[in-house]
Amino acid sequence: MPNAISYQGGTAVLDGFLKLADEWISQKTDDRGIAWFRGAVRDVTHAANERALGIAVGLVPRRLGKADLALPAAELARAGALRPGLDLSDWSIDQLARVALMAASHSGDEAAFASRFDSFCATAEINELIALCRGLPLYPNPVLIEPRAREAVRSGMKPVFEAVAHRNPYPRETFSEDAWNQMVVKAFFIGSTLWPIQGLDQRANPRLARMLVGLAQERWAAQRPVSGEVWRCIAPHADGEGVAALAHGWTTGNDRERWAIALALQMAPQIRIDLPADELAHLQARLISEKINWPDLA
Template identity: 35%
Template sequence: MNYSSLLLDKIQSQASSKEISWVEMKDKGSLQSLQTAFVTVPRFISKDKIQFTSPINEVSFDNWTLDRLVRVYLLTKFDSSDKSSYTKAIDTLFDTAENNEAVALISALPFLAYPDYWILRATNAVRSNIGPVFDAIAFENPFARNHFSDLAWNQLVLKCIFNDKPINKIEGLAERANQELATSISNLAHERWSAGRTIPSQAWRLVSQFMNDEIFKDIQHLLSFGNESDRMAAALVCTETDFPEAKKALVSNEDLQLKIANKVFNWQKIEN
């Protein structure tokens, strides 16, 4: 599906008449002229924050700026009929990108043709030490959910947990939970506890459907020794899992069971 017209509608609802004229003048150019326009966007388009929140192709535009949106739109205007020329033109932009350009390129992945071709670019963004580049692939972007292997997916989620980033902003967090990830979260928690530290409480939401004897010991630890947020997380896990011993543990913590019944807390409140 071509999302260009939808993105252009969003631009026109926010941009000035002068900015719109510039975009409409540039969006019909050759691959080379579109490459140049992509790079020069900040000279002609403001960095005003986008004022709408309705998603396109499951991409949220929260915290986007207008120049980022215009760059993504220009990428959707590249002629994709010849895969070699198309991918070469965008690869050139990736290879020469400064940080803001890299963020726009990663943000554009759900809109680009030949999605399998861009998986390496996306996984490289996961490994990036540049915060905004990592955030562009990790948060409110469906590309990782739709195209990452379990290994790449787990690396993304674990990096968020390791750096105390808001995993609730990851698209597909619940549907792509898996046993290996749950075990890795348990292992990371043990490392942190040994160093007198903790992992973010919301990370435990990813173990509920993969409970076993070892992970249940972690939940017991949280119930007995965790801070308030950890105890709430452990109680929610006990509510969600089918593991019999976890159900018994929740009954033994009447205060938490009552708070859950009265909807005093949930995962969203822990995340906030």
């Protein structure tokens, strides 16, 4: 798998997002709230320094609240049409507003914006940081802000990690193979799930498979459980050691782990493993008939 190619949305995406954010916030708050938000966007847009942005981002929860955004399917589709992969299904109103304010601070200078974003994230409190990381796929020139994105996925704070890793097209499009692999492995170490990671199957690679086989072996040696999701990344690129690990997981694992291995092998039919054929075929038939997928097994 070659390194990802960054998505280049530019100012058209920023402008379109700001219009949608204004529309959605006006539907979710009262007249005072929308008046404040529009005034804050104007202040940030024309500010000579970052003070207006810091004040506005900090005031968002008090002015607009923190309720779920809860967009209907048609509006979620509008977001996806504006920016492929943009998933606002679990955003809150304050997160939407904070991302919009950061987007509004872009004056056309991508390097200046990247510097502003980085310095703001360095001092942001956790809820601000979560919101701003969710906005990663919207910001211009994604390569310039990658160091801050990678710092976020190295975080030991699970919500910050998941703001980048989950339901976010940015890592799939921008991270190198090394950065991608480190993010996936980190998910296991902090107890996060894999299924909300966009591009997980497309960016699977042999090095990641070997890393996860090693992780599984360490867990077995320590008599610790192995997440069934690990097999999703191992099976498509399983070498001899990977095949042996799949067989060991089947033999020693519980029912949920066997379900996960059956699903992983269903997605990688080229891999041949010495397992009870009837038992494997039975589970795979049930996976299809009962429409069981990774979110059900995570």
